[in-house]
Amino acid sequence: MNAWVNAALSKIEADFNRSSDTHLIPLAIPALPDIHLYFKDESTHPTGSLKHRLARSLFLYGLCNGWVREGTTIIEASSGSTAVSEAYFARLLGLPFIAVMPCGTSPEKVRAIEFQGGRCHLVDDPKSIYAVSRQLAQELNGHYMDQFTYAERATDWRGNNNIADTIFHQMALEPHPVPDWIVCGAGTGGTSATFGRYVRYQKCSTQICVVDPENSVFYDSYYTGDDHLTCEGGSGVEGIGRPRVEPSFIPEVVDRVIQVRNAASYGAIHFLESVLGRKCGGSTGTNLFGVCELAAGMHRNGREGAIVTLICDSGERYLDSYFNQDWLAAQGIDIAPWVERYQRFFTTGEWDG
Incomplete structure (x- = not known):
């Protein structure tokens, strides 16, 4: 390591x-x-929601699996709160962060993500956030956190x-x-x-x-x-x-x-x-x-x-x-x-x- x-x-x-x-x-x-x-x-929590726990676990999971390294761009499909918390941890580690989210996400959450240093990528179809996240991760040689798959296994x-x-x-x-x-x-x-x-x-x-x-x-x-x-x-x-x-x-x-x-x-x-x-x-x-x-x-x-x-x-x-x-x-x-x-x-x- x-x-x-x-x-x-x-x-x-x-x-x-x-x-x-x-x-x-x-x-x-x-x-x-x-x-x-x-x-x-x-x-x-420091980022204001239940998702702070999840974001911490996902980052630890990604680091220990070798998926997150120095300079890795972190991408997440999120309606807001998970993205706020992941942006916080990405900034803590000095990593770029992009949240892929539906256009209808509240302006307050968009501002909260940007306050933590993240960038928001808005999509019209909520169901496309998964595919768009995977595509961005591939294009940027980054890591798609994929909270929807790993939430149940990243937490002890x-x-x-x-x-x-x-x-x-x-x-x-x-x-x-x-x-x-x-x-x-x-x-x-x-x-x-x-x-x-x-x-x-x-x-x-x-x-x-x-x-x-x-x-x-x-x-x-x-x-x-x-x-x-x-x-x-x-x-x-x-x-x-x-x-x-x-x-x-x-x-x-x-x-x-x-x-x-x-x-x-x-x-x-x-x-x-x-x-x-x-x-x-x-x-x-x-x-x-x-x-x-x-x-x-x-x-x-x-x-x-x-x-x-x-x-x-x-x-x-x-x-x-x-x-x-x-x-x-x-x-x-x-x-x-x-x-x-x-x-x-x-x-x-x-x-x-």
């Missing part, structure tokens, strides 16, 4: 050593006092301070230290794979629920068993939902998939702002819908316990979209009934209907 790779590995490990773990934030559901809800706040799912490991350590002193459910979205599918493998390896009773937005294939694929399904365009929630079943999505370690309307996701983050006092990204809203479905089911069955989900990124990245009333109106979306539904659930426990 050459000196540059040794130095690169040391820089990434030093960056990890400087970072404290993210907080686990409790949020009471007043109408359901026996069900405890927690949000793992991934927005506090057995432990080693991964997100599942940290959640269970943080839950140790809670009334229900082993959560009944962990709820997350699927973009690459790597996060749900990590959670699902970890709880099985640790012999935990925790179940894994994936929430899937509109115009995404994970829900239909999970319940039909067809992993060749595709759809046109992208989902309405950046960072989750895909037009194809990604290689990193492992359905065998997922216990349930819930389909979520975009209006429900957007309404959820407006409601969360009122109870958390902060803006969260759209995928956090998708998570909250899944939490409410599961909590309502537990309540109906007379069960007490805990549910853990994620704050995937900050809502400050979506001021021009999910938090913009003109944007919502242009999409023909009325979030008011959904905000009211979440408020009603938290105060009365009524969810269905």
Whole structure:
């Protein structure tokens, strides 16, 4: 192994050593006092999202496999957050970075990538980002990180301070230290794979629920068993939902998939702002819908316990979209009934209907 790779590995490990773990934030559901809800706040990573963990793992994986060397141009197919985090690590190592992304990616995320020193390559067809990324890597003699293939294998799912490991350590002193459910979205599918493998390896009773937005294939694929399904365009929630079943999505370690309307996701983050006092990204809203479905089911069955989900990124990245009333109106979306539904659930426990 050459000196540059040794130095690169040391820089990434030093960056990890400087970072404290993210907080686990409790949020009471007043109408359901026996069900405890927690949000793992991934927005506090240096690059502002859950994808910081993935980007670190992908760089270590690429370096140790000999794919990333001094001067290597890094290319990634990304709707935004992964690209922001990979741009950060590329700049840490002094490497050029190009993000291939759909034209509809929020301007805030484009600016965040460019702030980290990356360059954005926008494409009209979201499904073309894979082929375009591979082509750029070939033309530039670079490395296509391919988060959608390597997310599930770059992370050590057995432990080693991964997100599942940290959640269970943080839950140790809670009334229900082993959560009944962990709820997350699927973009690459790597996060749900990590959670699902970890709880099985640790012999935990925790179940894994994936929430899937509109115009995404994970829900239909999970319940039909067809992993060749595709759809046109992208989902309405950046960072989750895909037009194809990604290689990193492992359905065998997922216990349930819930389909979520975009209006429900957007309404959820407006409601969360009122109870958390902060803006969260759209995928956090998708998570909250899944939490409410599961909590309502537990309540109906007379069960007490805990549910853990994620704050995937900050809502400050979506001021021009999910938090913009003109944007919502242009999409023909009325979030008011959904905000009211979440408020009603938290105060009365009524969810269905």
